[in-house]
Amino acid sequence: MIADPYKVLGVPPTASDQEIAKAYRKLAKKYHPDLHPGDEEAAKKMSEINAAYEQIKSMRKSENSADRGYGYSQYDPFGNYGAGQQQRSDYSIFDSVKTYLFAGYYQQALHVLSTIQERNAEWYYYSALANAGLGNRITALNHAKTAVQMEPNNPKYRRVLEQMQYRGQAYQQQSEQYGMPLSAVNLCINACITFYLAQMCCLCCR
Amino acid sequence: MFGYVVANMEKLTDEEKQHYRSFYCGLCKTLGNRHGKISRITLNYDMAFLIIFLSALYKTENTIETKRCIMHPLKLQQFLYNEITDYAADMNIVLTYHNYLDDWQDDGRILSFYAAKLFEQEYKRIASKYFKKCAAISSCLSELSDIEKSGEPNPDVPANCFGQLMSEIFALREDEHTEGLRAFGKSLGRFIYIMDACLDLKSDLKNERYNPLAGFSSADFKSILILLMADCTEAYKKLPIEQDNNLIENILYSGVWTRYEAANKKTKGRQSQ
Numbered sequence: 241m242i243a244d245p246y247k248v249l250g251v252p253p254t255a256s257d258q259e260i261a262k263a264y265r266k267l268a269k270k271y272h273p274d275l276h277p278g279d280e281e282a283a284k285k286m287s288e289i290n291a292a293y294e295q296i297k298s299m300r301k302s303e304n305s306a307d308r309g310y311g312y313s314q315y316d317p318f319g320n321y322g323a324g325q326q327q328r329s330d331y332s333i334f335d336s337v338k339t340y341l342f343a344g345y346y347q348q349a350l351h352v353l354s355t356i357q358e359r360n361a362e363w364y365y366y367s368a369l370a371n372a373g374l375g376n377r378i379t380a381l382n383h384a385k386t387a388v389q390m391e392p393n394n395p396k397y398r399r400v401l402e403q404m405q406y407r408g409q410a411y412q413q414q415s416e417q418y419g420m421p422l423s424a425v426n427l428c429i430n431a432c433i434t435f436y437l438a439q440m441c442c443l444c445c446r
Numbered sequence: 447m448f449g450y451v452v453a454n455m456e457k458l459t460d461e462e463k464q465h466y467r468s469f470y471c472g473l474c475k476t477l478g479n480r481h482g483k484i485s486r487i488t489l490n491y492d493m494a495f496l497i498i499f500l501s502a503l504y505k506t507e508n509t510i511e512t513k514r515c516i517m518h519p520l521k522l523q524q525f526l527y528n529e530i531t532d533y534a535a536d537m538n539i540v541l542t543y544h545n546y547l548d549d550w551q552d553d554g555r556i557l558s559f560y561a562a563k564l565f566e567q568e569y570k571r572i573a574s575k576y577f578k579k580c581a582a583i584s585s586c587l588s589e590l591s592d593i594e595k596s597g598e599p600n601p602d603v604p605a606n607c608f609g610q611l612m613s614e615i616f617a618l619r620e621d622e623h624t625e626g627l628r629a630f631g632k633s634l635g636r637f638i639y640i641m642d643a644c645l646d647l648k649s650d651l652k653n654e655r656y657n658p659l660a661g662f663s664s665a666d667f668k669s670i671l672i673l674l675m676a677d678c679t680e681a682y683k684k685l686p687i688e689q690d691n692n693l694i695e696n697i698l699y700s701g702v703w704t705r706y707e708a709a710n711k712k713t714k715g716r717q718s719q
Contacts, residue, residue: 268660274664377636418457
């Protein structure tokens with residue numbers, strides 16, 4: 241968590257959503273690694289900017305849903321997870337997340353995760369599972385990768401990432417039988433489009 | 447759609463090529479007959495794929511005509527029609543109409559306004575026929591527009607929304623295949639949306655426009671796209687499709703990478719210069 245994400249983006253906390261998005265895009269243009277290949281300083285700066293932007297977005301989202309009164313805690317069937325984080329030594333904050341995941345309540349699992357401040361490898365592992373269950377493929381992959389990066393020797397984390405990557409490999413193997421396409425654009429399509437555009441002009445002129 | 451769902455022509459036999467074209471030409475003729483000549487400017491291979499895919503699943507009875515076409519006056523062309531060609535032509539008009547309307551509302555392009563007007567009447571006719579479907583499509587598109595305007599940093603959010611839209615299009619009717627088709631359409635839609643974001647990333651960054659992958663670097667894209675296509679082909683395998691499999695698999699395993707490969711070649715070429 242960044243102490244003052246607004247400062248990173250250079251906007252006041254009172255800034256509108258639009259102003260924040262604008263500030264983010266301006267900074268992305270300045271630091272994104274695709275526009276500045278090989279510049280490690282810029283890449284570092286960009287990941288800080290990304291983290292700040294994500295943090296502001298998720299903060300505002302949860303504020304909004306609290307305002308409108310549909311927090312999950314109101315109909316929490318398993319109860320007792322805590323933003324309060326009163327932990328007994330034998331109680332893990334991830335217990336309720338596990339229960340939700342097991343029952344297939346992925347959205348609720350994700351919500352509990354969002355209340356946990358400290359994001360360690362275990363947090364990323366459970367987030368990967370919850371996101372995978374919801375069909376959030378990109379987040380699931382990224383969080384599985386992060387969990388493994390943070391704790392490379394944990395076999396549980398590695399297994400989840402390997403499972404995801406295995407499915408990709410199966411696709412790639414079959415893909416290789418066809419080979420990648422070489423010719424960029426079928427010329428005929430272009431010819432057809434040009435023809436009908438020309439025809440359209442004729443219609444307009446008449 | 448965006449012209450990503452095409453075949454890798456080099457790996458098709460001559461017969462398959464002709465078969466593929468006959469779907470495309472059939473769609474072109476159907477567009478002209480149903481919605482006026484002008485609607486042919488909306489012709490694309492993505493929709494031809496929809497026809498091939500649904501026709502193979504439903505084993506439709508096809509009418510094949512061989513005749514000349516103004517585009518190729520010297521050569522005889524094959525035209526393949528069935529009930530799905532009609533459906534795809536209708537859906538194509540729905541998407542085109544919304545596309546122009548969005549361009550007008552978001553960017554104020556006056557030409558898009560006139561283009562939308564051009565298709566408005568046809569759209570209304572189709573919307574009264576497929577009332578529920580058109581309502582679902584337009585609600586997906588307005589949700590997507592809100593997501594993009596809010597600057598959502600999580601790419602899964604808009605990708606799932608676009609996936610939902612494609613699942614509506616692939617779910618031809620309510621029957622035993624609906625669920626499988628929805629799953630297939632959803633995963634293909636996610637892939638198309640993310641592929642489009644990949645290829646637009648640089649220009650979007652430069653122009654300070656929304657891009658769902660702004661928080662990522664292009665080094666990560668290939669593995670993401672492969673996973674999305676893995677989902678899509680898994681959904682395909684669950685559907686009992688027993689004809690045109692080679693053509694469909696050519697598209698799903700190779701053709702969908704055509705524009706990605708072309709774009710990469712271009713950047714590589716520029717770097718080596």
